[in-house]
Amino acid sequence: MKKSFILLFIYVYLFSSFRILNEKSFIVPTGFPEPAYDFSKNILTTEKIELGRALFYDPILSRDNSISCSSCHSVYNSFAHTDHDLSHGIDDLIGTRNAPALINLAWHKSFMWDGAVNHLEVQALAPITHPKEMDESMNHIVFKLSQSDLYTKLFMNAYNDTSITGEKILKALTQFQLIFVSSSSRYDSMTQKQIKFTYQEENGYNLFKKNCNTCHAEPLFSTYTFANNGLGLDTTLNDFGRMQITKERSDSLKFKIPTLRNIEYSPPYMHDGRFKSLFAVLNHYTSGIHQTTNLAPELKSPIILSENEKVDLIAFLLTLSDKKFIFNPDFSYPRELFAK
Amino acid sequence: MVFCVFLLSLYSSHGQNDTVHFEINFTFNKEDLQLNKYYLLNGTDSVEINTLKFYISAISLLHNGETVWKEANSFHLIDAELNKSTKFDLAVKEGVIYDKFRFNLGIDSLTNVSGAMGNDLDPSKNMYWTWQSGYINFKLEGRSNVCLARKNEFKFHLGGYQFPYNCIQQVEFTLPQPDLIHLQIDLAEIISELRFGELDHIMSPSFSAMELSSSIAKKIRLRIP
Numbered sequence: 001m002k003k004s005f006i007l008l009f010i011y012v013y014l015f016s017s018f019r020i021l022n023e024k025s026f027i028v029p030t031g032f033p034e035p036a037y038d039f040s041k042n043i044l045t046t047e048k049i050e051l052g053r054a055l056f057y058d059p060i061l062s063r064d065n066s067i068s069c070s071s072c073h074s075v076y077n078s079f080a081h082t083d084h085d086l087s088h089g090i091d092d093l094i095g096t097r098n099a100p101a102l103i104n105l106a107w108h109k110s111f112m113w114d115g116a117v118n119h120l121e122v123q124a125l126a127p128i129t130h131p132k133e134m135d136e137s138m139n140h141i142v143f144k145l146s147q148s149d150l151y152t153k154l155f156m157n158a159y160n161d162t163s164i165t166g167e168k169i170l171k172a173l174t175q176f177q178l179i180f181v182s183s184s185s186r187y188d189s190m191t192q193k194q195i196k197f198t199y200q201e202e203n204g205y206n207l208f209k210k211n212c213n214t215c216h217a218e219p220l221f222s223t224y225t226f227a228n229n230g231l232g233l234d235t236t237l238n239d240f241g242r243m244q245i246t247k248e249r250s251d252s253l254k255f256k257i258p259t260l261r262n263i264e265y266s267p268p269y270m271h272d273g274r275f276k277s278l279f280a281v282l283n284h285y286t287s288g289i290h291q292t293t294n295l296a297p298e299l300k301s302p303i304i305l306s307e308n309e310k311v312d313l314i315a316f317l318l319t320l321s322d323k324k325f326i327f328n329p330d331f332s333y334p335r336e337l338f339a340k
Numbered sequence: 341m342v343f344c345v346f347l348l349s350l351y352s353s354h355g356q357n358d359t360v361h362f363e364i365n366f367t368f369n370k371e372d373l374q375l376n377k378y379y380l381l382n383g384t385d386s387v388e389i390n391t392l393k394f395y396i397s398a399i400s401l402l403h404n405g406e407t408v409w410k411e412a413n414s415f416h417l418i419d420a421e422l423n424k425s426t427k428f429d430l431a432v433k434e435g436v437i438y439d440k441f442r443f444n445l446g447i448d449s450l451t452n453v454s455g456a457m458g459n460d461l462d463p464s465k466n467m468y469w470t471w472q473s474g475y476i477n478f479k480l481e482g483r484s485n486v487c488l489a490r491k492n493e494f495k496f497h498l499g500g501y502q503f504p505y506n507c508i509q510q511v512e513f514t515l516p517q518p519d520l521i522h523l524q525i526d527l528a529e530i531i532s533e534l535r536f537g538e539l540d541h542i543m544s545p546s547f548s549a550m551e552l553s554s555s556i557a558k559k560i561r562l563r564i565p
Binding site: 122168170 | 465
C-alpha cells in the first residue's frame with residue numbers, strides 16, 4: 001500500500017507539471033477534399049508549429065550551420081527557389097533538381113519530384129542528409145539542438161519535455177509545413193462567388209478546363225500522380241525521375257505533377273527548372289513535346305493554342321496567385337525567436 | 341484522471357507476467373565476435389566487421405501453430421556495438437504455454453509508410469534511408485582485402501518494403517525449453533557466402549538485397565544450452 005501512495009504522489013506531481021498545449025485545428029478550405037495527412041497522429045499545437053518554424057528557418061540543420069530549409073524554400077516564392085534552375089546547397093554545391101513550391105502539403109500522397117519519400121514527416125531527412133544540400137546527420141542535429149538554450153525552451157514548450165529526438169524534430173517541422181495552405185487566390189474568390197472573372201480570365205479558365213485539368217485537377221491543381229509530360233532527357237543530368245525509384249521502364253521520365261497554385265511566384269518551371277517563363281511552358285505543351293512510348297495520353301495529340309489564347313490562359317493562371325499566403329506573418333522568418 | 345491512472349497502476353501491478361529472457365550473440369568461427377578485429381577467411385584472406393545492426397520486430401509466441409502471445413510495440417534495434425541492445429526481457433502474460441518463438445528480421449511495410457517514429461525506430465539511429473523512404477532492416481559494414489572498393493570496404497544496407505523488393509524475413513524456432521530464448525549468428529557463415537570481388541555493396545531495395553536477407557535469416561540459430 002505504501003508503494004501505491006508513492007505512485008500516487010508521482011502521478012500527481014507529473015500531472016501538475018503538465019501544461020495544456022494549445023491545440024490548433026486544421027481547417028479544410030471550402031471545396032477541398034479530405035487531406036491525405038492523418039492529423040490524429042500528430043495533433044497540431046501552436047507550440048509545435050512554433051518549434052517547427054524555428055527549425056525551418058535555422059541553418060543549424062546543416063553541417064556548417066549555413067543552409068536552412070528556407071534557403072531553397074523561400075516564402076516569397078511560395079516556398080520554392082526562384083532564379084535557379086537547379087537549387088544550390090552547402091558549399092555552393094549545385095543539385096540536380098529545382099526546389100518545388102511547398103503548398104497544401106497535407107493533400108500530397110508522396111514527396112519529391114520522383115515520389116521517393118512516402119510521408120511528409122520523413123521528407124526533411126532527404127535534404128538534411130544530402131551531401132549537396134545540408135550534409136548533416138540527424139543524430140548530430142539532436143546533439144547541436146541539445147546544446148542550445150533556445151531549443152531546450154522550445155522543445156519544453158512543445159513537448160513538455162526537454163529531451164530532443166529525431167522523431168520530435170521531424171514532427172515539429174511537419175506541423176509548420178502543414179499550415180502552408182493556399183486557398184485565398186482570386187480563383188478561390190471566384191469559385192465562392194465573391195468575385196467574377198474578367199472576360200480574359202474566363203476564356204483562360206475554359207482553355208484550362210479543356211487542355212490542362214486532367215493532370216492539374218481543381219481545386220488542388222494537381223492529381224499528385226506521376227506523368228511523362230514530354231520533356232526530352234537533359235543528358236547533362238540524365239534524370240529519369242520516377243524510374244529511379246520503381247526501377248520500372250514504364251516510369252521513365254515520369255515526374256510528380258506539380259500544383260499550379262502560386263505558379264506566378266515560383267519560376268523557373270519543371271523538375272530541372274528548364275523554363276523561365278509561363279510562355280515557355282505553354283510553348284512546350286503546344287510545340288515542344290518529345291514523343292516517347294509512355295508519354296501522358298493527354299499529350300499524345302498536340303495542344304493547339306493561338307498566341308492570344310496563350311495570353312488568356314496565363315491570365316487565368318495568374319488568378320491562382322495567393323498574396324495572403326505569400327505575406328502570411330505566420331509563415332515568415334521568426335525574427336522574435338532568433339533576435340534573443 | 342489522475343485517480344484513474346492510479347487505479348490502473350494498482351490493477352496492473354497485480355497482473356502477473358512471466359519474464360522470458362531474449363538474448364542474441366555473435367560469433368566468428370565459433371569465437372565471440374569482436375568488431376574492428378581482423379579475422380582470417382579461407383586461410384588466406386582477411387575480414388573485419390565494423391558495423392552490425394539490425395531490427396527484430398513483431399515478436400510472438402505460438403502453441404501448436406496458433407499465436408498465443410504478441411509483444412506490443414515490438415521493435416528492437418540490435419547493435420553489436422551495444423551489448424545491452426542484444427538482450428531484453430519479454431513480459432509474457434502469466435500461464436501462457438508456448439512451444440515456438442517467431443519474429444521478423446526487419447520492419448513491416450505499414451510501419452515503413454507511417455511517418456516519423458520514436459525510440460528504436462527514430463531516424464537518428466541511422467537505420468533509415470533518407471534519399472528514399474524506408475528502414476534499413478540489416479546493416480553490415482566492414483573491410484576485406486578481397487574487396488575492390490575504396491579502402492577495401494564492403495557495405496550491405498538491406499531494406500525495401502514494397503513489392504517486388506520486400507525483404508523482411510520471418511524467422512521461427514521450436515523451443516526445447518521456455519523462459520530463455522537464446523539466438524546466435526556466426527558471421528563467418530554469412531561472410532563465407534559473400535563474393536566480395538563481384539558484390540561489395542548494396543544500398544537500395546533490390547533482388548540482391550532480398551537474396552542476402554533471406555540467406556542471413558537462415559543463419560540465425562537457436563543456441564541450445
